[in-house]
Amino acid sequence: MKRTTIFCCLLLALGTVRMAAQQADPRESKLLVLERLWNEAQVNRDSAALEALVSSRFVNTEWDGEISDKQRFLADIKDPRFKPTIANIQDVKMNFFGDTAVVTGVYHTQGTYQGKPYDHVGRFTDTWVLDLGKWQCVASHTSLLKK
Numbered sequence: 001m002k003r004t005t006i007f008c009c010l011l012l013a014l015g016t017v018r019m020a021a022q023q024a025d026p027r028e029s030k031l032l033v034l035e036r037l038w039n040e041a042q043v044n045r046d047s048a049a050l051e052a053l054v055s056s057r058f059v060n061t062e063w064d065g066e067i068s069d070k071q072r073f074l075a076d077i078k079d080p081r082f083k084p085t086i087a088n089i090q091d092v093k094m095n096f097f098g099d100t101a102v103v104t105g106v107y108h109t110q111g112t113y114q115g116k117p118y119d120h121v122g123r124f125t126d127t128w129v130l131d132l133g134k135w136q137c138v139a140s141h142t143s144l145l146k147k
Helices: 002-024 026-043 047-053 070-078
Strands: 056-062 068-071 084-099 100-112 114-131 134-146
Touching: 026 047, 026 084, 026 100, 026 114, 026 134, 047 068, 047 070, 056 070, 068 070, 100 134
Parallel strands: 056 134
Antiparallel strands: 056 068, 084 100, 100 114, 114 134
């Protein structure tokens, strides 16, 4: 009897996990792909790819407090003195509010700027809006944890 009860509980738990996996929000997968494409575009200094990801009214707040709009953000990516080698994210969480998503996580970037190496670990918050069927980032903010 005890084994049967344990077996039934195990089957119920597995069924619950399977149902949760099947009900995962497809928007999360889409936004995670877009966040990773963002990182790849930064490492490759691909301003065209980033231009497609950010809104025309995009606002960026950097770890050092500097604020930039879309044009400045893209110009910084094109700057030949900026040479990123790593851009990764982890511990990503998403909260949806209708057609708006707030994505948070931890980032790690490494490279050189003006010939000086940098290695930053911090938190990020990106706000995405679904507009005419396309996700675009309208705001990004980073806070440094380790320099």
